[in-house]
Amino acid sequence: MSELSIVQGSTSPPLRGETIAAALSNAAQQWGEHEAIVSVHQNIRWTYAELDQKAEAFAAGLVALGLKPGDRLGVWSPNNAEWALTQFATAKVGIILVNINPAYRLAELEYTLNKVGVSALVAPERFKTSEYAHMVEELAPEIATSSGQLKSSKLPHLKHVIQIGGKARPGWLPFDDVAGLAGAAERNAVAKIGAGLDCHDPINIQFTSGTTGFPKAATLSHHNILNNGFFVGEAVGLVPGDRLCIPVPLYHCFGMVMGNLGCLTHGATMVYPSDGFDPLAVLEAVEKEKCTGLYGVPTMFIAELGHGEFERFDLSSLRTGCMAGSPCPVEVMKQVIDRMHMVDVTIAYGMTETSPVSFQTGKSDPLDRRVSTIGRVQPHLECKVVDSDGNSVPRGEAGELCTRGYSVMMSYWDDAEKTADAIDSEGWMHTGDLATIDSDGYGNIVGRLKDMVIRGGENVYPREIEEYLYRHPMVVDVAVVGLPDPKFGEEICAWIILRPGDQASEEEIIEFCRGQIAHYKVPRYIRFVAEFPLTVTGKVQKFQIREKMMEELNLSDERTA
Numbered sequence: 001m002s003e004l005s006i007v008q009g010s011t012s013p014p015l016r017g018e019t020i021a022a023a024l025s026n027a028a029q030q031w032g033e034h035e036a037i038v039s040v041h042q043n044i045r046w047t048y049a050e051l052d053q054k055a056e057a058f059a060a061g062l063v064a065l066g067l068k069p070g071d072r073l074g075v076w077s078p079n080n081a082e083w084a085l086t087q088f089a090t091a092k093v094g095i096i097l098v099n100i101n102p103a104y105r106l107a108e109l110e111y112t113l114n115k116v117g118v119s120a121l122v123a124p125e126r127f128k129t130s131e132y133a134h135m136v137e138e139l140a141p142e143i144a145t146s147s148g149q150l151k152s153s154k155l156p157h158l159k160h161v162i163q164i165g166g167k168a169r170p171g172w173l174p175f176d177d178v179a180g181l182a183g184a185a186e187r188n189a190v191a192k193i194g195a196g197l198d199c200h201d202p203i204n205i206q207f208t209s210g211t212t213g214f215p216k217a218a219t220l221s222h223h224n225i226l227n228n229g230f231f232v233g234e235a236v237g238l239v240p241g242d243r244l245c246i247p248v249p250l251y252h253c254f255g256m257v258m259g260n261l262g263c264l265t266h267g268a269t270m271v272y273p274s275d276g277f278d279p280l281a282v283l284e285a286v287e288k289e290k291c292t293g294l295y296g297v298p299t300m301f302i303a304e305l306g307h308g309e310f311e312r313f314d315l316s317s318l319r320t321g322c323m324a325g326s327p328c329p330v331e332v333m334k335q336v337i338d339r340m341h342m343v344d345v346t347i348a349y350g351m352t353e354t355s356p357v358s359f360q361t362g363k364s365d366p367l368d369r370r371v372s373t374i375g376r377v378q379p380h381l382e383c384k385v386v387d388s389d390g391n392s393v394p395r396g397e398a399g400e401l402c403t404r405g406y407s408v409m410m411s412y413w414d415d416a417e418k419t420a421d422a423i424d425s426e427g428w429m430h431t432g433d434l435a436t437i438d439s440d441g442y443g444n445i446v447g448r449l450k451d452m453v454i455r456g457g458e459n460v461y462p463r464e465i466e467e468y469l470y471r472h473p474m475v476v477d478v479a480v481v482g483l484p485d486p487k488f489g490e491e492i493c494a495w496i497i498l499r500p501g502d503q504a505s506e507e508e509i510i511e512f513c514r515g516q517i518a519h520y521k522v523p524r525y526i527r528f529v530a531e532f533p534l535t536v537t538g539k540v541q542k543f544q545i546r547e548k549m550m551e552e553l554n555l556s557d558e559r560t561a
Contacts, residue, residue, distance in 0.1 A: 004392040005385035005399070005437040009377040015406055016230055016265070019222045020091035020203060021194045023264055028052035031240055031267040038243075039081040039272045040285045046081070048267070051088065058089035059190045060182030065160050066149075067119060069094030069193060072157075072205065074118040075251070076100035076109070078127045078275040082164045082175055083250045084260055086122050091203055091222070093193045098205045098217075099251040102130065102276075103518035107468070110139055110154065111214050116205050116413050117157040122175065125166025127275060133169055136161060143171035199223040202410055206253065208352040214464065217413035218353045225253075228355040228407050229261025231378050233268070235360045236293060236320050237344050240267030244321075245291040247273050247282045247300060248457075253356035254325060258348070259295055268293075279303040283313045290317040294342065297325035297457030298332055299488055305335050320344035320363070325457030333371040349374035349445060351431055353422065355407040358383055359443045373442040381405035383443070384428070385435055398446050401435035402428040453482030453490045458520045460492065462542075465521050469494065472512050474502040479532050481546045483525065484557040493525035493549050495532060504528065525549065 018026070027036070032049035046054065067073065073095050075086050090097045100112055113121070123132040137143050140152035140161075149159045150171065163172040199222040207215040238244065246259040250272075263270045273285035282304055286294060296304070301323060304310065318341045323333065328347050336342050344363040347370065350356035361375030369375070377383045384392050385399040393399040408429045411419040423429050434446050453460040462480035469478045477497040482490035498504055506526040513522040533544040550557070 003395050003439065005395050005397065006392050007377045007383050007437055007441045007443075009379040009381045009405075011380060013234075013379070015223075015227050015380055017199055017223075018226070019194070019197045019199050019201075020088070020226050020261070020264075021093075021197065023226055023261075024048075024052050024055060024088055024091070027264055027267060034240065034267055035243075035269045036263075037081055037084055037270050037272070038289055039079075040289065041272070041274045041281070042081055044081045051085070054085055054179075055088040055092055056187070056190050057179035057182065058085055059092035060186040061178035061180070062089065062095060062120070063093060063186040063189050063193070064181035064183070065120065065178075067093070067095050067160075069197070069201075070096065071119045072096045072098050072116050073120045073122065074098040074100050074113060076102060076104070076121060076123040076132060077164060077251075078102045078124070079246070079250050079255065079272045080124075080164065080275055081272070082122070084256075084270065087250075087256055087260060092190055094197045094201055094203070096202050096205055096219075099207070099256065101207070101251055101518060102127065102249065103520060105516045105518065106135055106138060107516045108215075108518065109135060112207060113139075113155050113158055115214070116217050118155075119157055120160040120162060121158060122162045122164065124164040125169070133163060133166070133172065137169075144169075146171045197222075199226070204256075205413055206251075206352045208459065214467075216415060216418055219410045219413045220355055221410055224355040224407055224409065225257045226261055226265065227380070228253075228357055228378075229257045230265040231380075232258045232322065232348065232357050232360065233262035233266045235346055235348075235362055235375075235378070236262065236322055237363055238262060238266035238268045238293065238320075242266065242268035242293055243271055243289055243291045243317075244268050244293040244295065245271045245273055245282060245286050245289070246295055247277050248295050248297065248325070249277075253350070253352055254295060254297075254457075257355060258322065258324075258357065277303075279307045280309065283307060283310065283315070286315050286318060287313045292317055292319050294318055294321040294340070296321070296323060298323060298328050299456045301332055301336055301340075302487070305332070305339060310339075315340050318342050320346070322346045322348050322360075324348040324350070324357070325454075328371075330371045337367075337371075346370070347374055349443065350407075351429075351433075353409045353429055354403050354431075355409070358403045358407065369440075369442055373438075373444050375443065376441045377443070378407075381407060383437070385437055390424075395439050396436055398434050398436050401431045401433045401443070401445075403431065404428045453480075453492060455482070455485075455490050455492065455520050456488040458518075460521055462492075465492065465494065465517065465523065468513070468517055469496065469509070472504075472509070474498045474504050477532065479540050479542060479545055480523065481542050481549070483546065483549055483553070484555050491525065492521065492523040493527070493545070494523040495527050495529050495545055497530065497532070498528055525553070
């Protein structure tokens with residue numbers, strides 16, 4: 001019988017058993033004078049000692065507001081030092097950090113805040129075209145006249161709104177004023193609460209798109225994400241004094257776990273080049289800050305390599321990093337190694353529900369393996385590939401990838417049914433991805449069981465867009481697929497059946513989406529059709545839609561790895 005597609009990671013080094021708060025305190029003691037955070041666009045530099053002190057002060061302010069361990073605090077913001085400070089401050093007192101995608105719009109924000117009962121929200125006044133404060137006030141106009149605790153009919157759980165920067169607004173508490181709310185009692189309470197926390201307590205909620213309806217709220221513990229950040233840092237080869245450029249969004253596991261917690265556990269510096277991704281800002285930050293590592297999804301690296309001023313930058317300080325988030329083109333990986341000096345760059349694979357990384361390449365792997373696979377299973381994890389009956393398949397055969405171990409989420413918040421659908425009775429997380437594991441234990445993602453689209457590193461499930469478009473009064477039916485795109489990996493295409501006699505334009509549909517769903521979910525291609533290709537049982541044959549659109553648009557699918 002051929003060897004089965006089941007792999008187990010190393011058992012060393014051992015799993016860490018502390019909370020994130022304890023890890024920060026330890027970092028402050030061990031590397032107190034090392035820079036912890038450099039936010040280039042804000043001209044902010046904090047050492048680990050300063051970060052620890054600021055996190056304790058902000059945590060005490062949250063206690064003064066009445067927040068308790070287990071309460072949920074949302075952060076809806078692009079990358080900045082305040083985002084990270086909120087992450088570490090909430091961990092100090094066991095408040096569960098809720099990551100809200102900065103691209104979300106009204107419908108998504110309302111759902112997110114109410115789904116997990118967010119008590120306090122941290123957000124900037126605005127960023128680019130996102131008027132954050134205005135959108136929150138649109139949902140909760142009571143903010144302007146609130147004093148003390150907010151009472152909103154649409155957002156019944158929300159009690160406090162905290163504003164990062166910008167002009168003062170009625171009802172909003174300035175971020176920089178939060179620490180000043182605390183007295184001696186609250187400051188003493190931080191240490192007392194911290195001592196009573198357990199590493200297996202929930203500390204983070206991240207929303208991940210589902211195949212039916214709205215996103216699900218993956219609930220993660222200190223143990224889940226602190227260990228995953230640590231082991232990703234180990235694979236990347238982080239050491240004290242390293243400087244990691246983090247242009248990936250902090251709201252995502254890539255930023256706050258692999259980036260922030262990877263640095264925290266290794267005494268490395270978190271360098272934020274800009275609030276939103278800007279390839280020029282990345283190149284400038286790497287040179288100016290002498291970054292030794294760089295993270296990004298493939299489209300980010302493509303943009304950096306293709307920038308008109310690329311050649312004028314000295315990137316020789318770079319050594320390592322990580323490319324993840326969507327399939328990594330082999331040629332791009334080779335250029336990152338050759339032109340960006342990232343000789344130890346790694347590829348990682350995972351999902352939010354597994355904190356996120358379960359497979360990663362290592363610097364000792366042969367070049368061909370490092371550029372064309374997702375590497376091998378991470379320490380303290382098990383992975384297997386199964387067929388439709390749940391049986392492990394032979395090595396090299398495709399099937400659904402499943403993961404088990406410390407990284408598997410606690411649950412989907414307040415959703416026992418969907419949790420049971422995702423995590424079986426033996427603790428295996430079913431990823432929904434089609435994968436192979438070869439004879440040497442290297443994994444490869446070959447497709448997706450479900451219809452997920454990966455656009456520029458963002459996971460987009462067609463069903464979520466379909467459900468939103470169904471709200472349009474002229475729409476009878478809609479089918480959404482992903483089409484190959486050289487820049488973003490995939491783009492969104494919607495086929496729409498309108499009510500008899502109705503007429504609509506592509507722009508009208510796009511306008512219906514604008515401001516209500518994230519920009520990356522808005523379809524790029526829209527076609528109005530009379531019918532969908534169906535199976536005999538009435539199921540939409542999306543692969544036929546995809547094939548017809550690729551033919552019409554003369555698109556080819558040449559993605560690798």
